[in-house]
Amino acid sequence: MNLRLYIWQRISAMVMAPLVLAHLAGMIYAIQGGLSAAEILSRTQGNPWWGAFYGLFVLAVSIHAAIGLRVIAGEHSNLSRGALDVLMWAFGLASLGLGLRAVVAVVGI
Amino acid sequence: MTDDHSETAPEIMKVSVWRGGPGGGGFSDYDVPRQPSQTILDVVTWIQRNAEPKLTYRFACRVGMCGSCAMMVNGRPRWTCRTHVRKVLDQGRIEIAPLRNLPVIKDLAADMTEFFRKWTRAEGHFHPTKTRDDGIVPVKPDDPRRLAASAGIECINCAVCYAACDVVEGNKDYLGPAALNRAWTLINDERDGGRLARLKAVSQSGGCHSCHSQAGCAEHCPNELNPTLSIAGLKQATFKAALKGEI
Numbered sequence: 180m181n182l183r184l185y186i187w188q189r190i191s192a193m194v195m196a197p198l199v200l201a202h203l204a205g206m207i208y209a210i211q212g213g214l215s216a217a218e219i220l221s222r223t224q225g226n227p228w229w230g231a232f233y234g235l236f237v238l239a240v241s242i243h244a245a246i247g248l249r250v251i252a253g254e255h256s257n258l259s260r261g262a263l264d265v266l267m268w269a270f271g272l273a274s275l276g277l278g279l280r281a282v283v284a285v286v287g288i
Numbered sequence: 289m290t291d292d293h294s295e296t297a298p299e300i301m302k303v304s305v306w307r308g309g310p311g312g313g314g315f316s317d318y319d320v321p322r323q324p325s326q327t328i329l330d331v332v333t334w335i336q337r338n339a340e341p342k343l344t345y346r347f348a349c350r351v352g353m354c355g356s357c358a359m360m361v362n363g364r365p366r367w368t369c370r371t372h373v374r375k376v377l378d379q380g381r382i383e384i385a386p387l388r389n390l391p392v393i394k395d396l397a398a399d400m401t402e403f404f405r406k407w408t409r410a411e412g413h414f415h416p417t418k419t420r421d422d423g424i425v426p427v428k429p430d431d432p433r434r435l436a437a438s439a440g441i442e443c444i445n446c447a448v449c450y451a452a453c454d455v456v457e458g459n460k461d462y463l464g465p466a467a468l469n470r471a472w473t474l475i476n477d478e479r480d481g482g483r484l485a486r487l488k489a490v491s492q493s494g495g496c497h498s499c500h501s502q503a504g505c506a507e508h509c510p511n512e513l514n515p516t517l518s519i520a521g522l523k524q525a526t527f528k529a530a531l532k533g534e535i
Binding site: 180181182184185186189250253254255260 | 455458459491492493495497498523526527530535
């Protein structure tokens with residue numbers, strides 16, 4: 180990993196840390212009263228704040244995980260730097276695409 | 289206790305020594321007599337003098353100052369001159385091998401070329417800023433930078449940390465704990481003028497940002513240095529320098 184990737188990974192981690200806590204707190208809160216999926220969706224549908232929250236979450240996770248995967252793949256294979264970059268971008272964009280698709284489904288934009 | 293040759297210890301121990309070269313090799317077994325205050329270096333020397341004259345190994349000072357006798361002892365990198373047999377004898381057996389993560393020249397002698405080349409890559413040399421005509425730069429012993437430099441300055445280049453590092457094993461490009469620790473001590477040297485060049489050097493692929501902070505280096509360093517902490521300092525310094533646009 181070089182400095183540029185390191186900075187991206189650290190910044191994405193800083194963004195993720197409070198979002199993970201808020202996500203866990205939200206999940207625990209939501210199930211306390213026995214909310215069903217339909218009831219949860221009724222609260223998230225059309226709410227731009229949840230869209231922004233999970234949109235940012237998905238973006239940070241995609242960046243963070245893709246860089247981390249690049250490091251692990253580099254240490255456990257003989258892939259060239261170019262191949263590692265392709266792997267990183269492919270995984271990151273796929274994660275971002277799938278994650279944003281889920282966000283759209285939850286928020287219903 | 290001054291005499292480690294206790295009554296319960298076996299008189300003869302089984303010692304497995306790796307023998308071979310760059311093309312490969314394997315372990316050979318030797319019966320070595322126990323002696324009082326015996327070190328692993330004593331064991332290797334006994335084998336060479338009494339059982340296997342062609343056994344190749346490296347040592348110099350024998351007192352933990354030169355850093356040339358490090359080997360793998362029962363799977364852990366150690367200074368053999370400062371490792372007593374009684375500390376590592378496992379059911380009457382000891383296994384001795386060349387340092388991990390380095391090519392083998394022959395038997396127990398590892399090739400240190402790449403290790404020292406990485407010191408150069410990490411700008412591990414002093415960049416002078418004064419001439420002999422200039423005055424001496426005052427350095428306060430309690431200055432935070434001096435304290436940071438002093439914390440890592442006692443490295444004697446033995447490569448124990450390099451052999452202990454799992455990141456080096458997985459990433460041959462990684463500079464390793466010793467070179468990065470050296471870079472950190474120079475970053476904190478008031479007299480040195482190579483800060484930015486050094487920060488750039490340790491920010492390349494395989495630089496300080498490849499460290500996973502597993503602290504194997506700190507765990508195994510015979511001088512009880514903490515290269516992981518030095519590397520964390522480098523990560524912070526490079527991050528700040530990048531945000532300022534310096535590197």
